[in-house]
Each structure stands twice: as structure tokens, then as C-alpha cells.
Amino acid sequence: MNVLVTGGAGFIGSHIVDRLLSQGYFVFVIDNFDNYYSQEIKANNIRHNQDKKNFKLIRGDIRNSDLLRETLKDMDIVFHVAARPGVRGRLQDSRIYHEFNVTGTLCLLNECLNSNIKKVIFSSSSSVYGESKYLPIDEKHPLNPISFYGATKLAGEKYCRIFSEIYGLPIIVLRYFTVFGPRQRPDEAICKFTRLILRGERVEIYGNGEQTRDFTYIDDVVVGNMLAFNSETKWGTFNIGGGQRLSINELLKLLNEACGTNVMPVYCPKTIGDVSNTWANVDEAQRILGYVPKVDVRTGIKKYVEWAINQVGSGS
Numbered sequence: 001m002n003v004l005v006t007g008g009a010g011f012i013g014s015h016i017v018d019r020l021l022s023q024g025y026f027v028f029v030i031d032n033f034d035n036y037y038s039q040e041i042k043a044n045n046i047r048h049n050q051d052k053k054n055f056k057l058i059r060g061d062i063r064n065s066d067l068l069r070e071t072l073k074d075m076d077i078v079f080h081v082a083a084r085p086g087v088r089g090r091l092q093d094s095r096i097y098h099e100f101n102v103t104g105t106l107c108l109l110n111e112c113l114n115s116n117i118k119k120v121i122f123s124s125s126s127s128v129y130g131e132s133k134y135l136p137i138d139e140k141h142p143l144n145p146i147s148f149y150g151a152t153k154l155a156g157e158k159y160c161r162i163f164s165e166i167y168g169l170p171i172i173v174l175r176y177f178t179v180f181g182p183r184q185r186p187d188e189a190i191c192k193f194t195r196l197i198l199r200g201e202r203v204e205i206y207g208n209g210e211q212t213r214d215f216t217y218i219d220d221v222v223v224g225n226m227l228a229f230n231s232e233t234k235w236g237t238f239n240i241g242g243g244q245r246l247s248i249n250e251l252l253k254l255l256n257e258a259c260g261t262n263v264m265p266v267y268c269p270k271t272i273g274d275v276s277n278t279w280a281n282v283d284e285a286q287r288i289l290g291y292v293p294k295v296d297v298r299t300g301i302k303k304y305v306e307w308a309i310n311q312v313g314s315g316s
Contacts, residue, residue: 002026004075006062006108007082009033011183012123012176012221014045016079017055019222026054028071032061034100036084037186045183062104065111072115079225080108081123083156085185087147087273094148101152102159109163119170120160121228126177126214126241126278128154135245136214136281139175139237147273157237164235172228174221177241177280180300181218182307189248190215190301193255194308197263207270209249212277216242217300220293227289241280242293242300254298258305 003020007013008029020027029046033039049055060067062082072078084093084100105122112120127150129141145151157173164171184191193203224240246254249265256262285291295303 001076002028002074003077003079004028004030004071005079005081006030009042009046009057010081011045011185012179012218013079013081014183015181015218015222016081016225017046017049019226021049021052021055024054028056028058028075030058030060030062030067030071031082033059034084036086041183041186063099063107065107068108068111069114072111072117075115076118077229078108078112078117078120079123079229080105080120083123083153085149086187087127087149088271089148089273097148097152101149102155105156106159109159109169112169113163113167117169119172119229121225122156122160122171122173124157124173124175124237125150125153126175126239126280128157128175129275129278131275132277132279135277136243136279137239138281139239139284146275149273161235170234172231172233172235173237174224174228174240175237176221177214177216177239177278179216179218179221181304184304189251190255190304191308193252194259194305197255197259197261198308198312200261200263203252203263203265204268205248205252205265206268206274208267209252209265210247211274212245212247212279213251214241214243214245214279215251215297215300216240216280216293217295217297217303219295223294224285224289224291227291231289233288236288238285238289238291239280239282240285240291241282242295242297243280243282244297245277245279246297254301255305258302
């Protein structure tokens, strides 16, 4: 079976690629290596797979219909992970978010209809919910994103629903809650905090630090994707979270414990695009997909810090 992973050189995408390769699938990656963060980081994410016979990297843009058409003609399944990330996107970047996350998704779905794709697994985000009206958040929660990223992810979801309901394309939408782990993007909190702590520098926390997040370890996200991959479900939208929440102040405390440090925070004004609380109700994912998160946040942080220290030690 041939599987395409868009954005497969990124954080989440590269872990999905690893799991697929380990299970013997032929994996193709499309990634444009855009400049949102270092291209070298993305190159490192997939370097260990470059010489494998069942792996192929295609440097390209999912808005390129000709490239998609040529690539998809031999594919069976698509994991659509490619996106412009970040909830703190600036006003001047709004067009970029739309182009990558909405136009790119629409191009991909159109070309999927012209191929023999059996299923699309779409990576979405808890950002589609916006400020929580209640906790934990289930899939019936109102959808009121407060960032360009969240708005464009929601638009992608809506297109997915149309292509599934009207055109019969099997699609599963997965809404991730604050994913962390090895290869995490450098602008995300756990990666950024750990880097500063290991340097002995103070950590900036936006707001008072009492805002909470459902931190979800990457291994659980990969499991969620594989369950969606193997599911008989033709359409569905599911939360993929850790099922517990932690304040940013508590996060810093756990990172200090894992690093053996006592770095103090510097509190800064809250930024646009940040919600107050997230916490996933994963009952629906458990009922339909069999998803049960296995890695609690404390264990996940220890695993991540060990990886980060090894990266520093290796000079990476």
C-alpha cells in the first residue's frame, strides 16, 4: 500500500512517517520546507529515512495541482498534515495562512477525487474551538476560533465534510490538543522553555501562567492517526488529546524538575490568539476509533527533556 504524508518533514508528520515505515508501507512525503522555521530542522526530522527503499521525499507545494495529480495516481491513503502553524499569526500573515491551510487543502481534496484514494486523514486542531464554553471540550462544542490558524483549520474541516458527504470521499478529521515531544517546533512552549532552562535563562510566560493546556504526547497522536487509518469509519471528527490539563506555571515546574533546575519565569502580557483553557474529551475517539491516551504529561515531559539534553550533547 502506498501512503502519502503531506508535511511529512514536520514535527507530527515525520513521526507518522516513521510509524508507517516501521509497518512496511511505502511512504511518500510532500513538503515545501517553507521558512516558518529552520529548514535544517525539517531535514533532520527525516534524514534517518532518506536511504530506505520504501521512502520517497518530494519537495513541493500542495497547491501545485500538477504535482498532486502525478503523485496521487499511485497512492491509496493520504495523511494531510501540511499546514502553516501557529496561533499567534500576525495580520500581515493572514493571506499565507489562507493559502497554505485552505487553498492547499482544497487543491488536495480536488485531486483526491481524480485518483483512487481510499481515505484522507486530516490533521486539524483544538484551535477551531476558540475560547472554551465548558470543559472538557467535546466535538459538539461551539466552533469559534480566535486565530488565523484556527479559522483556516476550521475552513479545511468544512471542505472535508463537503467532499465526504457530497462526493463520497472517506475522510477522518483529527483535532489535536497541544502536541509535544521530540522534534517539536522551536516556537512551541515546551521546546522553547526547555531550551531556555538548559541555558540557564529565564522563561517568558504570556499572561499570569494560570491558563491551562491539554498537553498531548506525540506517541499518542501517532496512535490516533493509525487508528483512523485502520478504521472502517467513512466520516468522523475526533478529539485527539491527553485527556488531562496543566497550567503553564505547573508546566514550568515540571520542566524544572526534569532538568534539575529552578529557573524563574518572567510574566508578559497575554498575546492575541491564545485561549485561556483547553482540555479534550476523547470519549468519541475512544468509542469509534478505540483511542486511549497512554502517555501522561509528566512522563511525556521527562521523555522530551531526555531527548532535548541528548540533542544538546550531540551538538544538534
